Amino acid sequence: MAGFRDEYRSKLRTPDEAVKVVKSGDWVYAGHFAMYTQLLDEALSRRVGEVSDVKVRTVCATSVPKICKVDPEMKSFTFHSGYFSAFERKLSDKGLAVYIPSNYGQSPIFIRNGSAGHPNVAMIGVTKPDNNGYFNFSTAVSYARTACELADIVILEVNDQAPWVYGGEGETIHISDVDYIVEGSYPLIVHSPEGDVTDADKKIATLLVEEIEDGSCLQFGIGKLPATIATMIADSDLKNLGIHSEMASTPFMDLIEKGRVNGSQKKIDKFKATFTFAGGTKELYDYLDRNPAFASYAVDIQNNPARIALNDKQVAINNAIEVDLYGQISSESDGIRQISGTGGQLDFTMGAFMSKGGKPFICLSSTTTHGGGKVKSRIVPTLKPGSIVTVPRSWAPTIVTEYGKAQLGGKSTWKRAEMLIGIAHPDFRDELIKAAQAQGIWTRSNKIC
Ligand SMILES: CC(=O)SCCNC(=O)CCNC(=O)[C@H](O)C(C)(C)COP(=O)(O)OP(=O)(O)OC[C@H]1O[C@@H](n2cnc3c(N)ncnc32)[C@H](O)[C@@H]1OP(=O)(O)O
């Protein structure tokens, strides 16, 4: 015990001392989500002008990184992210953030096989150590462990307000694997989906909840709709549900506390709700602290489609920006504008398809005023030039709008067009039929029921 305390003291540095190890040209892997390493970011930002071409990489930063604020010409730092938060997409709009495409579950694989930038320095957010000298990656297990294992230098930023989240695998690091430690104390940033819940959202949630059976195992993606659906399930009378998800969100508390989720039917991680990162309210972060109802895993394990499929009746509930008449799903860009990222959407869609009795869903309102202010259909003839396909049509699951469900798997292009137009907003159906005719995916026998 004493040895570990001495080792802790000997590795303790101020943030400014710790970031001195960063050299020009380095890749710096920073903390993810609410575990973004705020003190080290601030200290690194003070080295602007002194270093050049330092590439900082994170996932879904929950505030604007200081290194971006101080270096608008990117002379010292370039900021990279594998999934854009609202802050990051606004930085990207100004050319100040670079996106790294990947299925979330693949990201650590690319880092390990050397095709992603080698982590020269890992600066990762953790909890205070336990009595055995272990730190916990808290709400962002993600690929923190992989980054630390491969990094030349590991700096931990201890946040004594971070909850200790039980694992799984990949959730801790021992002090003997660490070079430097800095200490901090600040509340984890809250992540809550924006915007009011509309009547369309409620209708979609109702259509989706009908599909869930007692004993289903659930994944909820990021955004307002998955959160609305989770809340509706918490208020339903479903029972013996399980959770195998990428993200843990605020409604998970109610799902467990109201007795909907107990994990009793899971084939792996029985009685545990599993995830790789959490984003929600302070109450969620407090609830996760040393709560044996949860287990967090490294993302390459948690998001592995083959592992997701080990649980029966896996239901994947994710959100999209647009779907075209071929069933291509765009969930991360508006044309060439990168909005968010692929995240675990394809990982979980594939996993749910492969699970016995599994059901993958993509849900979206039939119209939006996003991206220009004018009402437009989210079911579109073709994706606009530059739009990124997050789920290819070969893996297209059931699409749900407030007008119904279209189960696309195995269907012809003619049938897909018919089904998708059938769940489009009525005001746009005629023009979609004309487009489908022009595209050769509409026959005389096609009809909208
Ligand atoms: C981290 C994870 O991977 S969790 C596991 C699952 N992963 C995924 O599903 C990844 C892909 N999905 C996503 O990123 C999200 O679910 C989204 C983006 C589809 C929806 O998330 P929400 O938070 O509900 O989106 P929201 O409606 O607030 O819109 C987000 C942005 O997209 C823009 N947007 C949304 N729809 C459209 C559209 N049809 N056209 C143009 N822009 C659009 C909005 O204007 C907004 O940008 P702004 O902040 O600059 O105004």
Ligand SMILES: CCCC(=O)O
């Ligand atoms: C969500 C993808 C994360 C990464 O590759 O950094």
